[in-house]
Amino acid sequence: MIAQIEQAAAQIAGIVGWETIRIVVGLVGVLVVVLVNALVLTWAERKVSGHIQRRIGPKEVGPFGLLQPIADTIKLLAKELLTPQNVEKPLYLLAPTLIFVPVLVSFIVIPFDSYLQVKDINVGILVILAFSSLSVLSILIAGLGSNNKYSLIGSLRSVAQNIAYEIPLLLSLLAVVLMAGSLSLKDIVEAQKGLWYVVYQPIAFLVFFVASVAETNRTPFDLPEAESELVAGFHTEYSGMRFALFFLAEYTNMFIVSAMITTFFLGGYGGPILPGFVWFFIKTYLLVFVFLWFRWTFPRVRFDQLLNVSWKLLIPLSLLNLLVTGGILKI
Amino acid sequence: MSGLTNPAAIIKGAYSLIVGLGVTIKAFFRPVVTSQYPREVIDISPRFRGHTKLVGDPENPERTLCIVCGMCQKSCPSGAIKKVEGEKKEGEKKKTLTTYILDFTTCSQCGICVEVCPTDALAFSADYNPVGFSREDCRYDLVNEYEQRRAL
Amino acid sequence: MVTKISEELKASLKGVDTQEASYERNGYHLTAEAQPGNMADVAGFFKDRTFYLEDMCCVDYGDYLELVYFFNKYSELCRVKVILKVEAEKPVAPSISHIYRITHWYEREIHEFFGVYFEGHPKLIYLFLHEGIDHYPLRKKRVPVPAEDKALLNSLSPETEEDAFFVNLGPQHPSTHGVLRVIVKMDGEYILSADPVLGYLHRMHEKMAENRSYLQFLPNPARIDYPGALLLNLAHVTTVEKLCGIEVPERAQYVRTITCELNRIASHLLWFGAFPADLGALTPFLYAFDDREQILDILEDITGSRLTYCYFRFGGLYNDVDDVFVDKTKAFVKRMRERFDVYEKLVTGNVIFVNRAKGTGIFKQADTISYGCTGPFVRSTGIPFDMRKAEPYAVYDQIDFQIPTGTVGDNMDRYNVRMTEMEMSLRIIEQAIAKLPSGPYKAEKVPKKLKPPKGDIYNAVESSRGEAGVYVVSDESDTPYRMRWRVPSYSNLMTFPSLAEGTLIADAIATLGSYDIVVPEIDR
DSSP: OHHHHHHHHHHHHHHHOHHHHHHHHHHHHHHHHHHHHHHHHHHHHHHHHHHHTTSOOOOSSSGGGTTHHHHHHHHHHHSOOOOOTTSOHHHHHHHHHHTTHHHHHHHHTOOSSSSOOSOOOTTHHHHHHHHHHHHHHHHHHHHHHTTOHHHHHHHHHHHHHHHHHHHHHHHHHHHHHHHHTOSOHHHHHHHTSSSOHHHHOHHHHHHHHHHHHHHTTOTTSOGGGOSSSSOOOTTTTOOHHHHHHHHHHHHHHHHHHHHHHHHHHSOTTOOSSSOHHHHHHHHHHHHHHHHHHHHTTOOOOOHHHHHHIIIIIIHHHHHHHHHHHHHHHHO | OGGGGOHHHHHHHHHHHHHHHHHHHHHHHSOOOOOOTTTSOOOOOTTOOOSEEEOBOSSOTTSBSOOOOOHHHHHOTTOOEEEEEEEOOTTOSSOEEEEEEEETTSOOOOOHHHHHOTTOOEEEOOOOOOOOSSGGGGEEEHHHHHHHHHHO | OHHHHHHHHHHHSTTOEEEEOOHHHHSOSEEEEEOGGGHHHHHHHHHHTTEEEEEEEEEEOSSEEEEEEEEEESSSOOOEEEEEEEESSSOEEEOOTTTOTTHHHHHHHHHHHHOOEEETOSOOOOSSSOTTOOBOTTSSSOOBOOGGGGGGGOOOOOOOOSSOEEEEEOSSOTTSSSSOEEEEEEETTEEEEEEEEOOTTOOOHHHHHHHSOTTTTTHHHHHHSSTTHHHHHHHHHHHHHHHHTOOOOHHHHHHHHHHHHHHHHHHHHHHHHHHHHHHTOOHHHHHHHHHHHHHHHHHHHHHSOSSSOOOEETTEESSOOOHHHHHHHHHHHHHHHHHHHHHIIIIITOHHHHHHHTTSSOOOGGGHHHHTOOTHHHHTTTOOOOHHHHSOOTTGGGSOOOOOOOSSOSHHHHHHHHHHHHHHHHHHHHHHHHTOOOSOSBOSOOOSSOOOOSEEEEEEEEETTEEEEEEEEEOSSSSOSEEEEEOHHHHHHTTHHHHHTTSBHHHHHHHHHHHOOOHHHHHO
């Protein structure tokens, strides 16, 4: 069986090259990770919120409610895909699919282990940051295409929030880049072999963490999708699987951002005894747990306060941090 | 946020957030306080107000203490007691109850019927999960229910 | 005080007849009869002397309608009843809505239930009932709505402006705490005007009272204000006891106090869960309900119900309490004190929460008289007005407790006042449990068919939202001639449009949450 697969692979490699096969296999693996992650996170969110609130989360469907995400998926697939009458059809239909593209591209450069990276682009950070800005575009398209004034307001709020918080994201990363001396993610992980960057750059770590909570639209910065506020957000007009895609994108975003924090500050796949990717997943999911923990503890920040936190607190802090890092490194 | 240029306020604010996180993580590791109703049977306090039930005569368990005076029906504020009928049996001084229909959908468990009954023939039951598929299932025939309880 | 007011009234306004009334018998100190011509002057007189309008209602006496106004002071108890007789055929009365703003709503309500037309009212449209109703419900005989009045019935026609952006907050909305609909006119993120629409939960409790005896009406107050059911139960029961002159034994008074304070804590815990939920923190709700379960278990053991209690009877209680209750209550008090620490850490100290709540929804002390606000709402503006101290009932005069007040009147102050009130309630319960006497739990010789003597009475208690009052007019039969419920959420909610104007919608929702309104109370 294995011999046959190897033969077939060698034949295809003759035509397109080993590198292409590697990339295709990597992309399939990335898709699997994304989907499994979404399933795990929907279950984990409900269980974690349940236990924080002194109650059991899902427990009926499968042992410990483990099959709950499957039940949710079946329910969402079976729902009617309502398309309201006056929506801009191309924009409306494009938005849920477009929201996945930047996330999947960002997965290409994340090193799950020293050999488990789809492609080590030497400007990896730029790729990730550029594509995460693209996700803002899909939110805007969703709001515009919905032909609904509430969705428009919600998506504009979301766009303003995303843009405001990208800057501290970038600035805190620059400090890490200065220390590692390279934009490639693998090099940054390798440079943390001695001591993780979180020890050298605590402020950058905190700024990056807070900015990433805002980037993924999680509480306390989840005004765009606030339930008890008036405006239901950019995904008001979406139902069924399209709505599920938005939430899938949010969970995947959470994973990406935690993976980024792990790579830049917590040493990536480094760690004793256990294989690298196990450490990677442990660290990433611990950070995801912190995201869930935040959601069920804090109230929401008001919109003007949200923008104030970014412009008046995070940006000056990260700029200062960058200056100090640069000063210490070069002197 | 007014304290943004004030580092002490920022540190204090951040500390308050961490304290809040500490509260929730402590709760995360403590046991759940919910009871798995209906799988778990709950202890009901003896004074719980379920629907009313008839109390049997301790000297003659075949009949209830009810003398069919109709006071409960007259004083019910919601008109939930629909039919109270009885007949006078041979050799008995008081009437015996034959039909007692309680429409539980309009009962507010106020206890006035239990209170005004001159012979204390009504009491509250501990039935905390009555279910039915239609309104008819909630029209209880208390005499039937008494007979069923007696048969047990 | 009373004689002074009476003299001043007679001196300054002609045509006003005053008469001193017996407080023990009637619940008010002074009656004054005004004429349509000088009603506005009478209202102005009371406003100048910082009286607030406690209640305004109407009683149908067959050949004339009587409008009854109750004025009272925050600083000391001086209740004045002003009556204004209008004819039954085509009742017309002057509106005092330019003096007391709360009458905007009171007059709309009286108009739709009795048919009284108020001259000078800016917008006399229906408040609770729907526009198609063809008679005036609370009249004793069926009086149809005349054709020319039907033009007034069309209540809600939002102006069709080009730039107007109308949004409905409710009636189904997680943050309106009940079935309340607010029509909000927005300009981007800011609110230009907010207009509450009521009546979704109107169940005619006041009409029901006229068709049931005093005893049969007992389950109803619990449905009027369901979180604080025992408190309204107490209002009803003490009113009738005062009217009939029934003496309640000591033990029953103490148990009434203890259970009412437990209910007050339960009601405040419900609010404590819902308020951060409006702001996005969903966890304190569950923690508050965990504590609330303890209270509900204690109260279930003695009353048999968990939410809509029907425990008090005229002259005492339905059944006695036992030692298990005493022990459980003591254990609960101890446990609750520790829980306050958790709440402090999770919510009160949280910087995000403080920044949302501080400085928003500021209500000035000077406006409270015009609206007649009561309860934690008015205490947060700095006025220490609490019916338990102003007009002590049950055993509150024998227990030592303080009234918490705020300073600014913003959302954070209302929050702090309620949290401190919970601690005060724990102190009251502790002291009352320690002093609980033995004895009978019910007065003897209370007639089964209660027929109070002729007359009227107003009696108020401090419910968890403010002053809940009952005005009963008795005609010697066993059903009340008129029973009017004065509810605190009504006058508190009236301030919302003025508070919400010009604010962000996020702040308006937080403010609405901090009011702790219960819509079934408003709609009755």
